[in-house]
Amino acid sequence: xxxxxxxxxIIENEFKNIILETEExxxxxxxxxxxAEDIISDIDQPAFDNSAMDGIAIKYNxxxxxxxxxxxxxxxxYKEYEIDENTCVRIxxxxxxxxxxxxxxxxxDFIEKKSKVVKIPCAKIKLGQNCRYQGESMAVDQVAxxxxxxxxxxxxxxxxxxxxxxxxxxxxxxxxxxxxxDELTEVNVMPTEGKIRATNMYALLSEIENMNHTPxxxxxxGDDKKILSDKIEEIIxxxxxxxxxxxxxxxxxxxxxxxxxxxxxLDTKFWRVYIKPGKPLLFGIIVxxxxxxxxxxxxxxxxxxxxxxxxxxxxxxxxxxxxxxxEVVTAELITDLKKRDSKRHFSVGILSYDSENEKYIVEKxxxxxxxxxxxxxxxxxxxxxxxxxxxxxxxxxxxxxxI
Numbered sequence: 591x592x593x594x595x596x597x598x599x600i601i602e603n604e605f606k607n608i609i610l611e612t613e614e615x616x617x618x619x620x621x622x623x624x625x626a627e628d629i630i631s632d633i634d635q636p637a638f639d640n641s642a643m644d645g646i647a648i649k650y651n652x653x654x655x656x657x658x659x660x661x662x663x664x665x666x667x668y669k670e671y672e673i674d675e676n677t678c679v680r681i682x683x684x685x686x687x688x689x690x691x692x693x694x695x696x697x698x699d700f701i702e703k704k705s706k707v708v709k710i711p712c713a714k715i716k717l718g719q720n721c722r723y724q725g726e727s728m729a730v731d732q733v734a735x736x737x738x739x740x741x742x743x744x745x746x747x748x749x750x751x752x753x754x755x756x757x758x759x760x761x762x763x764x765x766x767x768x769x770x771x772d773e774l775t776e777v778n779v780m781p782t783e784g785k786i787r788a789t790n791m792y793a794l795l796s797e798i799e800n801m802n803h804t805p806x807x808x809x810x811x812g813d814d815k816k817i818l819s820d821k822i823e824e825i826i827x828x829x830x831x832x833x834x835x836x837x838x839x840x841x842x843x844x845x846x847x848x849x850x851x852x853x854x855x856l857d858t859k860f861w862r863v864y865i866k867p868g869k870p871l872l873f874g875i876i877v878x879x880x881x882x883x884x885x886x887x888x889x890x891x892x893x894x895x896x897x898x899x900x901x902x903x904x905x906x907x908x909x910x911x912x913x914x915x916x917e918v919v920t921a922e923l924i925t926d927l928k929k930r931d932s933k934r935h936f937s938v939g940i941l942s943y944d945s946e947n948e949k950y951i952v953e954k955x956x957x958x959x960x961x962x963x964x965x966x967x968x969x970x971x972x973x974x975x976x977x978x979x980x981x982x983x984x985x986x987x988x989x990x991x992x993i
Contacts, residue, residue, distance in 0.1 A: 634725035837890030938969035
């Protein structure tokens, strides 16, 4: 058995050996993907000096309050006009500003009288107002979005503005999920005595989908060693990158999974971690056809399975793809917690912000049972209690990982 920090270091070091493959995607397929190249602007942005408002373009002189209107420039329909201090052109938002103009007066600051424009007395005009200058947002050849960035909807317009409709992103990982146990039944079946629904499988598949990787469901199997062995052989010969199993890696009489995996060539990196929940965690690597398959044997209890997925699997995948890790905040406990051992605890909690006292507060969510799905469903954080801390009290400060 090893401590949390040791387990985390082992996984991190193994994941550093993963070489991510890339693929080309279109702009509309790119949301939430991770860039495998820099997006570089092929033009100045804006590409020319233009108006930020509807109004008139003038050559600034603080002593002049009226101008002769000599033309109009609409967005996308530029006409060349020579403007002096006594003339102006009507200009629309986005319209190109003539080189001889240097200021835009908005509509609300003047009155138009036939072919003349007169400034409203209370209006104040400043040199250069309402002008957007060529390249002020971004210059040609400037990096607009850096490699390893996660593409969000707000990035799409910028990428399009850089002239890119296709570009390289990292391929999604293909992550298999297999649940085991004679006690499991489908979620749409009323459990008979001694049976439980296969909830872990759906929780893990959903999380993988939410991380924008490719989940592969292998369903659930009972504790039949031959059937399990055949299924594992099929899975490790497939094109998955990571396999998550749920249940079957503890020390029970029918916990066959660890021995089956080792028979298939598993190089066990560690088994069992000094944490709560999630102690019977297995991590190892199987090589098939020259490709490494990363195996995580997660516990069978729902909370244990979910927590170990978050802190070991999800955290390391996000790190591999240079994505932001889960936010950690320090909060004040408003309920006592029980912790008598020297394990690192990850207890489900409810985190909120006390605006009156300008601080985060946290309380436990339900019970500490590793099978309590209601507590997990209500939680929005994991309360991290380190190995040395015993029985945290109301008023103590602890770190909380948002989930």
